Amino acid sequence: MTLTNRQRAVPPSMFADETLMELPPPVRLTGIGLRFYVDDEGRGSATPALIRGQLWPLDTAVTDATIREHLRALVKVGYIETYSINGRKLLALTDWPSVDRGSRSRLPAPPxxxxxxxxxxxxxxxxxxxxxxxxxxxxxxxxxxxxxxxxxxxxxxxxxxxxxxxxxxxxxxxxxxxxxxxxxxxxxxxxxxxxxxxxxxxxxx
Structure with a gap:
């Protein structure tokens, strides 16, 4: 499923989150983009190349290493958590609302x-x-x-x-x-x- 198929809103509370707002703007933009990248249960692949292709498709300055840095920063402030299941790297947003008539995630929940x-x-x-x-x-x-x-x-x-x-x-x-x-x-x-x-x-x- 691509980002354009997911009609979601960015909660205003994000802009009142002091910890999140202290992060550099590119990291915050990745954090916002992840709300559209993850599935209906707030989970997604943590593979940098996939995230970069979805959120930063035309920005050549953003590399896989850049995405890894963004993910580490978002984990540090508690915005997401990353985990591995059978060698597959995944992520989940920690504060994820329930989605009406949402699809069941194909990815396992974080431990x-x-x-x-x-x-x-x-x-x-x-x-x-x-x-x-x-x-x-x-x-x-x-x-x-x-x-x-x-x-x-x-x-x-x-x-x-x-x-x-x-x-x-x-x-x-x-x-x-x-x-x-x-x-x-x-x-x-x-x-x-x-x-x-x-x-x-x-x-x-």
Missing amino acids: STEPLARSSRASRETFAVEGGGEEGREDGREEGAGEGGRGPSRDARDETEPSPFCRKHQPHGTDFACGGCASARKRHDQWLRAEAEAEAEGLAE
Whole structure:
């Protein structure tokens, strides 16, 4: 699908995003263009040649290396995230609205959007294995286990809680729109959901 087939709008909030507006104009233009480049679920190939051909087709000054620099800058501010699936380099916009009657993406979702319950559960299992044996157990319970031996206490898990703000706006956030903070809030919300699920699993045991 080409860019001309995608009738999309640029959200005004982009121009109030301090972090994004601090980037050089060419990087911002690539960021805006990516909103038309990605599919209906906000995903696309991160191959520089493909992006350059779609967004900068006649600009000989823009090379694949230029596009790579743009992508790195956009990742740094939390506007996009890049990931690899089976050796294929992909990207996803972090703050992507739902599209009415949109087509299902043919590309896999980035790992960060998957439910974190599995990773939370896996971390507890790893904790149990590492603390196994006589050295890791006391009175039949795993070292660091909470009441009833159900696994690490809530306080222990809280140590890994991600911040809901980007690095630039620590620790209190900002009143202005920020793509990095939006991405951080999404990760924080996913972590909270995973913690709630893990807590429910522990109570059910």
